[in-house]
Amino acid sequence: MPEEERRAHAIRWLKNAAANGHYFSGLLLAWELVSGPGQITQEELSHAEKLVAAEPVNYFDKVRILETEAAVAAARGDFPRAQRLQKKAVKIADRLEWxxxxxxxxxEAYKRKEKWVGPYYYDIELEPTPLQASAQ
Structure with missing residues (x-):
């Protein structure tokens, strides 16, 4: 399936799940809306902001929440806020040894005043860790 079609399908599915109150689907939808290629529309940005402002329900991945909030802030052009949120995410992820x-x-993208474009797991999926590389 071409990437553009995959993304459109994912957004449709996530919108339905988020509309039914599934918090994590809303978080994933916010990520998809702001991290896609090209310019984000004001409607998409507003929707993403509402989704990340929601109170987490039965979801405890604070790193994912902070990173999504940072991506939304960067898409809005608020790079100082994006950096603050991302810094918190880095500290927690480091403490968890992720x-x-x-x-x-x-x-680094937010420091360059760029929004993040791409999937949540980018490098981790594309590059094997040293342990994986040595096992191959």
């Missing part, structure tokens, strides 16, 4: 490649690359 792979930090993606969170650092997003931080």
């Amino acid at each position: 792979d930090l490649r993606d969170v650092h690359h997003r931080m």
